[in-house]
Amino acid sequence: MKIVNLPTLKDIQIAHERIKPYIHQTPVLSSQQxxxxxxxxxxxxxxxxxxxxxxxxxxxxxxxxxLSEDEINKGVATHSSGxxxxxxxxxxxxxxxxxxxxxxxxAPKVKVAAVEQYGGKITFCQPTLEARxxxxxxxxxxxxxxxxxxxxxxxxxxxxxxxxxxxxxxCPDLDMILCPVGGGGLLSGTLLSTRYLSPEIKxxxxxxxxxxxxxxxxxxxxxxxxxxxxxxxxxxxxxxGSLTWPIIKEQVHDVILVNDQQIIEAMKLVWxxxxxxxxxxxxxxxxxxxxxxxxxxxxKIGIILSGGNIDLNKIPWL
Amino acid sequence: MKIVNLPTLKDIQIAHERIKPYIHQTPVLSSQQxxxxxxxxxxxxxxxxxxxxxxxxxxxxxxxxxLSEDEINKGVATHSSGxxxxxxxxxxxxxxxxxxxxxxxxAPKVKVAAVEQYGGKITFCQPTLEARxxxxxxxxxxxxxxxxxxxxxxxxxxxxxxxxxxxxxxCPDLDMILCPVGGGGLLSGTLLSTRYLSPEIKxxxxxxxxxxxxxxxxxxxxxxxxxxxxxxxxxxxxxxGSLTWPIIKEQVHDVILVNDQQIIEAMKLVWxxxxxxxxxxxxxxxxxxxxxxxxxxxxKIGIILSGGNIDLNKIPWL
Numbered sequence: 001m002k003i004v005n006l007p008t009l010k011d012i013q014i015a016h017e018r019i020k021p022y023i024h025q026t027p028v029l030s031s032q033q034x035x036x037x038x039x040x041x042x043x044x045x046x047x048x049x050x051x052x053x054x055x056x057x058x059x060x061x062x063x064x065x066x067l068s069e070d071e072i073n074k075g076v077a078t079h080s081s082g083x084x085x086x087x088x089x090x091x092x093x094x095x096x097x098x099x100x101x102x103x104x105x106x107a108p109k110v111k112v113a114a115v116e117q118y119g120g121k122i123t124f125c126q127p128t129l130e131a132r133x134x135x136x137x138x139x140x141x142x143x144x145x146x147x148x149x150x151x152x153x154x155x156x157x158x159x160x161x162x163x164x165x166x167x168x169x170x171c172p173d174l175d176m177i178l179c180p181v182g183g184g185g186l187l188s189g190t191l192l193s194t195r196y197l198s199p200e201i202k203x204x205x206x207x208x209x210x211x212x213x214x215x216x217x218x219x220x221x222x223x224x225x226x227x228x229x230x231x232x233x234x235x236x237x238x239x240x241g242s243l244t245w246p247i248i249k250e251q252v253h254d255v256i257l258v259n260d261q262q263i264i265e266a267m268k269l270v271w272x273x274x275x276x277x278x279x280x281x282x283x284x285x286x287x288x289x290x291x292x293x294x295x296x297x298x299x300k301i302g303i304i305l306s307g308g309n310i311d312l313n314k315i316p317w318l
Numbered sequence: 319m320k321i322v323n324l325p326t327l328k329d330i331q332i333a334h335e336r337i338k339p340y341i342h343q344t345p346v347l348s349s350q351q352x353x354x355x356x357x358x359x360x361x362x363x364x365x366x367x368x369x370x371x372x373x374x375x376x377x378x379x380x381x382x383x384x385l386s387e388d389e390i391n392k393g394v395a396t397h398s399s400g401x402x403x404x405x406x407x408x409x410x411x412x413x414x415x416x417x418x419x420x421x422x423x424x425a426p427k428v429k430v431a432a433v434e435q436y437g438g439k440i441t442f443c444q445p446t447l448e449a450r451x452x453x454x455x456x457x458x459x460x461x462x463x464x465x466x467x468x469x470x471x472x473x474x475x476x477x478x479x480x481x482x483x484x485x486x487x488x489c490p491d492l493d494m495i496l497c498p499v500g501g502g503g504l505l506s507g508t509l510l511s512t513r514y515l516s517p518e519i520k521x522x523x524x525x526x527x528x529x530x531x532x533x534x535x536x537x538x539x540x541x542x543x544x545x546x547x548x549x550x551x552x553x554x555x556x557x558x559g560s561l562t563w564p565i566i567k568e569q570v571h572d573v574i575l576v577n578d579q580q581i582i583e584a585m586k587l588v589w590x591x592x593x594x595x596x597x598x599x600x601x602x603x604x605x606x607x608x609x610x611x612x613x614x615x616x617x618k619i620g621i622i623l624s625g626g627n628i629d630l631n632k633i634p635w636l
């Protein structure tokens with residue numbers, strides 16, 4: 001019972017209805033001080049307040065709720081050390097089924113603890129993509145669990161699209177939306193929601209200079225993988241997928257790059273002035289908003305703050 | 319045109335109406351994870367999101383709006399290096415009059431910068447109470463500015479009382495409210511609002527062990543000043559005042575002490591799980607809620623998070 005075509009507005013609305021009991025309808029905040037600093041009117045969709053601390057709970061819940069009873073009883077599996085792993089473990093816990101999470105043996109303790117907190121069954125492997133995939137395949141072979149990919153899955157994309165659905169319903173007259181891009185799940189979902197509901201809104205992908213594969217892909221017109229990315233924005237290291245890339249290629253208005261210094265400054269400014277915790281990946285679109293680009297001046301801009309999971313013992317500016 | 323008697327409900331309601339255009343009606347947040355950890359149901363009144371980052375904007379606005387035209391044109395003055403100084407400077411800026419702020423020469427740069435940001439006219443003095451008072455008196459003598467005391471002023475108390483007014487209107491069936499206490503402006507305001515609106519709510523004062531003058535005062539029945547307090551909660555160092563103490567003495571249900579270790583742990587937990595920035599003083603009632611006291615178990619508890627102003631280059635657990 002998989003969506004095999006691009007999620008429709010109906011698919012996104014169904015996703016929204018069925019995940020509603022399990023997620024927060026996160027607030028949209030504004031800040032006079034950040035408006036003044038940016039010269040724009042900024043509307044922050046606060047997915048840092050989302051369950052498990054990131055928008056990933058939307059996609060994970062939608063994906064798990066799309067499984068048949070037979071599938072779901074065997075559990076779900078993924079390899080990730082990031083927010084998707086936490087979100088999937090939480091979704092599985094809600095459904096009272098196992099979540100098999102493959103993590104590299106080098107994963108930070110704080111991330112391991114976060115997955116354990118939601119009862120995820122962790123298998124450690126060598127920190128290579130090959131080891132991660134072969135370990136995951138062996139687990140799926142043995143358990144019959146369903147692989148839930150972090151972004152290259154239409155149910156995941158439809159789930160992530162619901163953040164923008166809520167943003168647009170609260171702020172219908174935005175000029176543009178700034179969205180961070182890693183694998184492209186959030187970005188492609190955001191593009192679909194704006195396409196269906198407010199096609200006049202320009203969606204701009206925001207990416208770290210040290211992980212600029214989306215920028216490269218859009219400029220060259222073909223999917224360029226992310227090779228040895230280097231950035232503080234640890235949620236944005238992955239390559240685009242075969243499902244997310246075509247949506248992005250067709251519809252994204254622009255890709256804007258910022259460097260790690262800008263990202264850290266933007267993050268600190270949000271903590272200091274808005275009194276909310278965001279992770280470095282969320283600070284990427286904020287850094288774009290603060291970059292004084294002419295095209296953003298005076299505009300009404302939605303910013304998706306993707307998450308707030310950060311090791312508080314490692315503050316990037318200290 | 320000073321209130322010379324205890325603020326009435328009407329005084330607090332008038333304060334609320336007239337400060338409304340200049341302050342945030344801050345949200346009340348809850349957290350499943352903190353509920354589980356505390357064994358209670360916690361409702362956080364987020365004054366860390368207040369204008370100028372703390373509840374102090376309520377009292378400062380109310381005090382400045384209570385002045386006659388002649389008084390207000392000469393400006394306002396205070397000695398403070400904390401949130402009251404910022405709040406008063408902001409209130410004066412809104413009214414387009416000068417705010418004369420006396421600060422000790424040892425005040426942290428970040429606090430000086432915050433007052434300057436709101437256009438406060440700072441005079442530095444030696445870091446003694448005597449120097450602060452004599453410097454302030456000389457300025458008042460010269461300028462005719464009106465002294466706005468940080469807490470020992472009925473307009474300030476009525477202004478601070480509006481935070482509890484909003485909390486009770488959103489959560490009418492609380493069993494108790496946990497409130498930090500320094501000079502007692504917020505606490506006495508909270509006591510008045512509960513007395514008038516929901517006298518069945520028990521208000522508990524929360525205080526650092528290293529600045530336990532309210533605890534001592536309540537136990538002994540007489541106002542004991544705060545002598546060489548030592549705590550991370552830098553907003554709670556001052557003594558009670560002649561106006562705040564009688565209200566506290568008459569009505570406070572209890573005073574509960576927590577140590578700096580508990581305060582820092584509570585603060586980190588709120589940052590980590592709720593993704594919001596609170597300052598150490600705000601973490602004092604959270605630490606009380608997490609202290610597993612029998613009388614709090616299963617109760618519906620309001621917690622006033624008093625502010626979010628902290629030097630992000632000095633994180634207490636690092």
